[in-house]
Amino acid sequence: MKGKHLGKVLSVLVVASSSAFAAIPYKDQSYFFTQPNGEKVEIVLNGNTYVATQTTTSGFPVIYDEKLKGMTYAKLSENGETYISSGVLVASKTLQNKRLEATFGERKSLSREAVIEQLSKARTEFLGTSSERSAPLAIDGNVKGLTIIIDFPDLRGTISKSQVESFLNDLNYAEFGNAQSVRGYFREVSGGKLDYTNTVTAYYTAKKNKAYYADSSLSSTVRSQELISEALAWLENTQGFDFSTLTVDSSKRIRGLNVFYAGASDSSWSKGLWPHMAQLSPRFCADGVCTDRYQITDMGNSLAIGTFVHESGHLITNWPDLYDYDGSSEGSVASFGVMGFGAIGATNRFKPTPPVAPLRDKAGWDTVTELNPSINRNAPLGQVSHTSGTNTSYKWTNENNANEAFYIEAIHKSGQNSEQLDQGLAIWHVDPTGSNSDEWHPYIQMEHADGNRDPENNRNRGDSTDLFDVAGEFSDTLPNALSSKGTNAKWWSGKNSGMLIDKISDPKPTMTFNVDLVGALPIEEYRGYLDNKGQAIEPNGNWFQYAGGSISLNLEGPTGADFDLKIEKWVNSAWQQVAVSESPTSSESINYTAASGYYRVIVYSYSGAGNYLLYMTR
Incomplete structure (x- = not known):
């Protein structure tokens, strides 16, 4: 982070879930929030699930007030370490910026230290105390995910099941301005190696009206997970869905679990039904497989593949986000990759x-x-x-x-x-x-x-x-x-x-x-011949004195033989092995950080005979 202040107003999320771990990025994204008096106000969002700017269209900071059940103008706390509600509900026209600034002071950003502390708390609750999820996975072939579509007793879905199926699975797809389907994207960027398709359910109608699930007084993982659990139970008990048809990982966990619901989120950022990805808790199990992570988002009046593709990168390949989590920069990869901001721009959301x-x-x-x-x-x-x-x-x-x-x-x-x-x-x-x-x-x-x-x-x-x-x-x-x-x-x-x-x-x-x-460093080459079970000393049958540093060795021996490689150091009047490479082939390599001393390299045959070539840098 740079300077005393971040240079932008940040409203930092502290969430209740301990299992969410991936952040959806936002860039000048507007959403409409319905105030308790029924007025809809436009909120502008920049950032991600961990840290984001929430402002009015004129740039004044806002925050959700749980007592008033609405979005209020924000002000700095007395110690300047957090934002608090002013108690004044955001309105479209009644308050002008000059009046706001006279009442609450200038638009000031949180201190660097305050943002770091609050972000740390937010990420700890999202990620837990362990490190980020495991490394990216190798994945190819046919991968089958599940997409559940949901509406509500008081809000029916307007986008049909067949439209969602086309959005996900068609190879020639252009509806809603998209350049391709989700499947088409992954087939293209994988060079045809990954065929990611989704089974789409019929609409599940939730047990309660939408406002119950969109409650902005609760973290986004609370009622969303209740809704997802309802839908999964319905699939199992009423629809007889066979969950074993879905692609799972080595622990029998479903790789691609996606949820679309009717209408807009109707929630404040990070609350209620706000789009997010997390781990379902408690997990759902059926047909020998269990849930793990999921993504949930609103359908609105149209569908764009960008966010779905970005979140699928997390779900099915374990790709990490490639932007700066704490919001102090735009990261380094920025918009040049789908796991940065390359899926959310005006055109990128339709063609990531x-x-x-x-x-x-x-x-x-x-x-x-x-x-x-x-x-x-x-x-x-x-x-x-x-x-x-x-x-x-x-x-x-x-x-x-x-x-x-x-x-x-x-x-x-x-x-x-x-x-x-x-x-x-x-x-x-x-x-x-x-x-x-x-x-x-x-x-x-x-x-x-x-x-x-x-x-x-x-x-x-x-x-x-x-x-x-x-x-x-x-x-x-x-x-x-x-x-x-x-x-x-x-x-x-x-x-x-x-x-x-x-x-x-x-x-x-x-x-x-x-x-x-x-x-x-120059590359040294040494060539020789080994009998079966034989060995050779390099360089050229001798030892060498080394002041310390890196010793890199690469050995190539004959196909069908098994040649191995080791480094020995002179210790207490005897040669002692300090590094070894013993694969079942004749291709071996060692990168060893050596202290000052006397060394030699041994090339030896575990089985087979033939010529070898040894490369060494030191």
Whole structure:
């Protein structure tokens, strides 16, 4: 976060659920709230489920007052650490800004410390005390989800079951302005590897009128979960639905549980029937499977696939959100990926951007070429090319940390990428230890070609100068050399990755660029032959003295044999094993952080004979 104040007014949610964990993003989204006197007032929302700005259309902060059962103008508490109700209900025309400011003071934002504290409480209650959910999943083939459609005794559904089925499952779909269906989106971005369809129920009519479930005095997970539990029991006991037909994970938990209900949310943000995703508690079990997470949203008068696709990214692939949770910035990926803000714009909600290359790789949808020659001896250095939207990508992995890497892909404003903000070469810096609440070290950082890091500095959600093109270069010092907040090819440790990308072509569907290895350790090659059960010492039958640092080894032996690899250190007048790689093949690798001392490398045959090739950097 930057400065003494955040520069925007924040109304921080503290929720009752301990199982919700994903946040739907909002951008200048208006919703209408019905006041106790029957007047409808327009509220503008920016942010996500964890932290958001709620204002009038003129920008004055508002908050829900549980005693008055309505939306009131907000003011800072005496200690400036939270917003409290002024006791004055928001009205469309009766109060003007000057009168408001004279009554409640200027529009002031919460202090940085107050927002951090309240956000921490909100996220703890959403996520629990454990870390975020497990890593992204590999997923392909046919995946079957369930979508329940619900109306109420006093509000019947106006969007038909067949319309919802088409929205979810049709391969040629254009209703409500959408460019494709949910199924069509996932088939496209997965290169045809994932076919995600949904079984759609008949309308379930809730037991009570809508106002009961939309009660804004309760967290969004209270009456929503009551409603979902009703519908699931109805499906099981009245409709005889076979839940075993749905796709489940290894723990027999349903992967895709979706709920649409008639009309608008009719609730305040984060309350009542406000759209959200959470974990159903208590869970529902039938036919040998159980519920886990769900998403619920209103249908309104039309359907747009953006939010459904974004939430499905959480449900079926475990993708994380890629924006800044605490609202102090727009994150780094910003609008360039579906798990950032790439599913909520004026056009993106009808045609969301694809998932970024690292997430496609984790899902198993991309063919990824390793460019770091210390890891891939056949790395294609020099001029290479990439075609946008082909489910291929490049990466340059940290030889000392296999989880950290740069991914490279071309993005052209065509096909699924037609709604992107820019076109050119995209570079993503991935580190699972990063935090989405730290815009300067997130899980996935976009390396902005202009070096300005506008989204991180809260200036915009991406622009037309963020992707690399003919004027761009990416190296240890370029676009800028700031060690912590710059755009460059350093690892998070501060060490040079050794990657240089230059000679980039103009943006077009297939781009070319040059990849070189610079400023990195030389790669040593050692060749030899092993008899069955034999061994060899490298380098060249000798030991070596080492001042300390990283030792990286890659071994390739004959197909059909099982060659292994280990590093030994001279300790107490004897050689002691300090690192080993023993897979059932002849391809082995070791990345070892060594202290000062004497070392040697042993290549040995567990079974089989033949030639080997050993690469070493130190």
